[in-house]
Amino acid sequence: ADDMREFSTSGGRVVASTSHTARLKELFSEQNLTASFPADIPKLPESETITMLKPGRENIGEGFVLNQRGNRLMVLGDTEIFGMTKRRRSARRHNSQREAFFEEISTGDYVVHVEHGIARFMGTGRKGSDEKKKEDPDNPEYLILEYSQGDRLYVPLEHLDRVAPYVAPMERSPSLTRLGTQEWSRVKERVERSTREMAADLLALYAERELVEGYAMGPDTRWQHELEESFPYEETEDQISTLSEIKDDMESKHPMDRLVCGDVGYGKTEIALRAAFKAVMEGKQVAVLVPTTVLAQQHFETFSNRTSAFPVNVEVLSRFRSTAEQKRIVGDLKSGEIDICIGTHRLVQRDVNFKELGLIIIDEEQRFGVAHKERLKQMRSEVDVLTLTATPIPRTLHMSLAGVRDMSTIETAPEERLPIKTYVSEFSDDLIREAILREMDRDGQVYFLHNRVYNIEYMSEYIRTLVPEVRVGIAHGQMPEGELEKSMLAFTNGETDVLICTTIIESGLDIPNANTLIVNRSDNFGLAQLYQLRGRIGRSSRRGYSYLLIPRAKSLSEPAERRLKAMLSATELGSGFKIAMKDLEIRGAGNILGAEQSGHIHAVGFDLYTRLLATAVEDLRAQQEAEKAGKTAENTIRNKVHVDLRIPAGVPQNYVSDLTARLDFYQRLVKTDTEEELELMNNELRDRFGPLPWQASNLLYVAKLKLKSQNMGADSIIKTGEKITLQFPYEVSGMRPALTKLLGDRWTIGNKQLRTTVDDLGDEWEIKLLEDVEKLSAFQTAMNERLFDAVAAN
Numbered sequence: 206a207d208d209m210r211e212f213s214t215s216g217g218r219v220v221a222s223t224s225h226t227a228r229l230k231e232l233f234s235e236q237n238l239t240a241s242f243p244a245d246i247p248k249l250p251e252s253e254t255i256t257m258l259k260p261g262r263e264n265i266g267e268g269f270v271l272n273q274r275g276n277r278l279m280v281l282g283d284t285e286i287f288g289m290t291k292r293r294r295s296a297r298r299h300n301s302q303r304e305a306f307f308e309e310i311s312t313g314d315y316v317v318h319v320e321h322g323i324a325r326f327m328g329t330g331r332k333g334s335d336e337k338k339k340e341d342p343d344n345p346e347y348l349i350l351e352y353s354q355g356d357r358l359y360v361p362l363e364h365l366d367r368v369a370p371y372v373a374p375m376e377r378s379p380s381l382t383r384l385g386t387q388e389w390s391r392v393k394e395r396v397e398r399s400t401r402e403m404a405a406d407l408l409a410l411y412a413e414r415e416l417v418e419g420y421a422m423g424p425d426t427r428w429q430h431e432l433e434e435s436f437p438y439e440e441t442e443d444q445i446s447t448l449s450e451i452k453d454d455m456e457s458k459h460p461m462d463r464l465v466c467g468d469v470g471y472g473k474t475e476i477a478l479r480a481a482f483k484a485v486m487e488g489k490q491v492a493v494l495v496p497t498t499v500l501a502q503q504h505f506e507t508f509s510n511r512t513s514a515f516p517v518n519v520e521v522l523s524r525f526r527s528t529a530e531q532k533r534i535v536g537d538l539k540s541g542e543i544d545i546c547i548g549t550h551r552l553v554q555r556d557v558n559f560k561e562l563g564l565i566i567i568d569e570e571q572r573f574g575v576a577h578k579e580r581l582k583q584m585r586s587e588v589d590v591l592t593l594t595a596t597p598i599p600r601t602l603h604m605s606l607a608g609v610r611d612m613s614t615i616e617t618a619p620e621e622r623l624p625i626k627t628y629v630s631e632f633s634d635d636l637i638r639e640a641i642l643r644e645m646d647r648d649g650q651v652y653f654l655h656n657r658v659y660n661i662e663y664m665s666e667y668i669r670t671l672v673p674e675v676r677v678g679i680a681h682g683q684m685p686e687g688e689l690e691k692s693m694l695a696f697t698n699g700e701t702d703v704l705i706c707t708t709i710i711e712s713g714l715d716i717p718n719a720n721t722l723i724v725n726r727s728d729n730f731g732l733a734q735l736y737q738l739r740g741r742i743g744r745s746s747r748r749g750y751s752y753l754l755i756p757r758a759k760s761l762s763e764p765a766e767r768r769l770k771a772m773l774s775a776t777e778l779g780s781g782f783k784i785a786m787k788d789l790e791i792r793g794a795g796n797i798l799g800a801e802q803s804g805h806i807h808a809v810g811f812d813l814y815t816r817l818l819a820t821a822v823e824d825l826r827a828q829q830e831a832e833k834a835g836k837t838a839e840n841t842i843r844n845k846v847h848v849d850l851r852i853p854a855g856v857p858q859n860y861v862s863d864l865t866a867r868l869d870f871y872q873r874l875v876k877t878d879t880e881e882e883l884e885l886m887n888n889e890l891r892d893r894f895g896p897l898p899w900q901a902s903n904l905l906y907v908a909k910l911k912l913k914s915q916n917m918g919a920d921s922i923i924k925t926g927e928k929i930t931l932q933f934p935y936e937v938s939g940m941r942p943a944l945t946k947l948l949g950d951r952w953t954i955g956n957k958q959l960r961t962t963v964d965d966l967g968d969e970w971e972i973k974l975l976e977d978v979e980k981l982s983a984f985q986t987a988m989n990e991r992l993f994d995a996v997a998a999n
Contacts, residue, residue: 206236209255209279217277219255220246222268223286228431228514229257249276315371315379316350317810321358322382322389323371324350329864332359345855346867353381362855363904365868366875369812379807396805397817404821408829419460419587420563425452426486428515433479435511441617444472450613451480451591455564461589467615470715470744473593474504476615477566478511480591485517485544489563493547496569498523498686499693499709504547504568507715512545522548522557524686553580564589595737625739625749629727629769631757634671637723640752641672641703644721650696651703651721652710652741656729658683664725665705675702682709711737717745727753728765846914847921850929854903861894874908883909910975916982922974929966929974931959931981947980 209219221240223229233240233255240255250256268281316326327349347359348368360368371379382389440448447465454461467473481491493508495501505521512519520543522534531551537543541560546552565588630636637653644651655664658681665677678701680692689709696704697716704710704719711734722742727735735753743749753769806814861867870886877883887905890897897905914922921932934957937944941954951973953960959981966973 206232206238209281210236210238212277212279213253213255215277216252217279218250218252219279219281220250221255221257221281221286223257223282227427229286233257249278252277315810316368317371317813318350318358318360319367319813319816320389321350321352321384322392323379323810324352324358324381327351327357329362329868345853346858351381353383356384358384362867362871363875363907365871369810369816371810372812379810392808393817396809396814397821399805400814400818400821401825403818404825407822408825414462415459417460417587418458419589420487420489421458422455422483422487422489422563424456425483429479429483429486432482432511432515435514436475438472440475441472441615443467443615443617444476447613447615448476448479450611451476452483454611455480455483455589460587461564461591461611463590463611463613464592464594465613465615466594468595468618468740470740471615471618473568473595473615474507474715477568477591477593478508480589481508481545481564481566482512482515482517484564484589487563488561490538490541490543490559490561491545491564491566492552492559492562493545493566494552494568495547495549497709497711498525498549499680499689500568501525501547501549502690502693503697503715508545508547517544518542519545519547522546522551524549524551525690550577553577555580562588564591567592569594595740623743623746623748625743625751627739627751627753629753629755632725632754636752637668637754638671640721640723640750641668641675644750645675645702647747648718649721649747650699650701650716650719651723652719653703653705654708654710654722654724654738655705656707656726658707661705661707668703668705672703677701677703677705679705680709681707708734708738710741715744716741717747720745720747720749722749722751724751724753726756727769728755846911846917846919847923848907848911848914849921850907850910850924852903852907852924853900854907855900856890856904857898857900860898860901861890874904877908877912880909880912883912906971906975910978913975913982914978916986917978918985919981922978924963927963929961929963929970931978933957933959943984947984948977952977 209221213219221229230240230242238255240257241250242257246256246258267284268279270280271278312326312328314326315323317323329346330349331346346362348362348365350358350360350368352358447467451461451463451465454463465473465476477493481493484491493504495504501521501523502525505519508519518537520534520537522531526534534543534546535557538546539558539560551557567590641651641653653664653668655661657664661679661681665679668675669677678692678696680689680696682689684692692701692704695701696719699718720742722739724730724735724738730738739749739751742751755769809817856867856870858867861870870890873886877886883905887897890901910922917931918935919931919933921930923930923932936956937959938954938956944952944954944959948959951961951965963970
């Protein structure tokens, strides 16, 4: 402000271009500065004036000074005024990614069939011994599954929803199920019982939380809007929706308990910062709990920089602080002097008390011990809690827990982020030197991860000798606090080129200039850890390179080899969510469900486990809602009808030749819930592959019949020869007069069956069958409504 005043009063012109006009007006008013606020500046302003301008799509970034005689001009941007500027990025087209069945699965991998158990996937094929039958396009295609003792099961492709890739902890392989025995039904029954108990516990916990009264925060303040505008990047859609969910929680009268899952580097810190600022604006204190000292320091710097334009007091409590400083901070927390305190487990010790705690933010909760978690439970009973995790929570689990556990996922990669290139190689002097020099050539920095403290000095000497032209630093957890802080700061500030470090860098470090990671003895790391470590690089618009080194002439153990293969395949952005990331997903599930569930997950595979859990939660919730409304739960759940018309139905190989595309189509078909979706698939097939062959038309017809018959109450629609039978789980003979009036004399009404023939239905029997099924569904719906009204009246 003094510079602006001095420059303008000595014959100069000052133009301030800012995204935060409201905040700047306040600052001008505080400093008694007078400024004009035109919509734009068509010509140079008068001398000795200050003009404020809101930038258009492109921000000027950094300002400049022109000292030309008679035309002195000072232009200031957000960088000079607030210390940072918003970088707007052009929207990038995103490829729509579809969940492709068996995308990660190849012949020989394990799969699980809902009714028959664990098998090996042997590919696809047709039944028949001679080549002619196998190549006949009318002969349907099957998935071939191999069970114990070489037994084979042929699964029609339209039953693809009954088969899922088997994902479970990697250390041991599953045993194949024996066909024709009770083995699988016993295992499945045990797991179903466990998921029902778990669903009951989860719903009880959720109901309990709904009863607790918390503090309802007010709507966003003007300062909140200004802080959010000062974010130097464009927010992703996921960030915006997650933030909206968090604010809704904070403004409700129930305490928030939300989990935010986002891949490494997807902007969770910014979300935490905005939530913290909202709490501070309500006069509340915020505790931010992080797993490592280094991360605490980095969060402290981020929070301090972002809130520097506002009267917010941010502190950090960790071993980087002296005993005297820690004592002062603990005192200030108690008196309410500190608004936001970032700390490690030191923050949950008994001597730490807050005057007005309103929000706890926990980064990677699974990394804290049992005692710390217990203390957290005591602290969090009536305050808002926001938990952040980079361990992927699989979509299936997310869906099954929707409405039981408040969860938000951030799956959109920030704009301009590039996938990381990963290489697995034997330890080699040439490779290490080349990787380091390649990063130096683009003025970047390198992490060299050597997870052995006893000889880390030797490794740093080795790097200095191998690449004498680089500056080398060391960082590990056993260093004295001052030394570690100094070493990390030197690397952050670009004073060292290569950081020889242990896994202390694993959590949340954000140094955009470090874009090469070399991991020594990568075979000793778990998959989740490798993935987390690799997330330290490639955090800007530059491509990151990770080199996973293994010892020379050493055969890897099978689990280590599988882990490294999984890392190589996990190259896409956000692949932490996408890959059936083997033990990563299991770890993500374990964090939410608890360790005791991992045995059940191993027994039936992860996919089936989450399906069973989702079913248990849905059934229990439907039952509870039905009890409230005085209905019976059976009538509230839509029925899956088995349809077998014995007509050739499928996507012929000569119509869609690519196996992945065919499997993808079948998978989408079995998940279709509406006729609109069916119509879209029909149009897509015609558009991509030409007019539909009759087999594909039959397949879409059967799918439509299944959809239409869901509310009819029948178990199955079976065609045997010329006869068509609708089988019901209850007696229909009592409704004979009403059904005869509805359907005419084409149908014979038995005890639990409706029967007709192709001849009775006439030439276009398929259309007539569809019409009759629609009539029966409407009849059943009307009957249910009358029944509910009668129950409600009593």
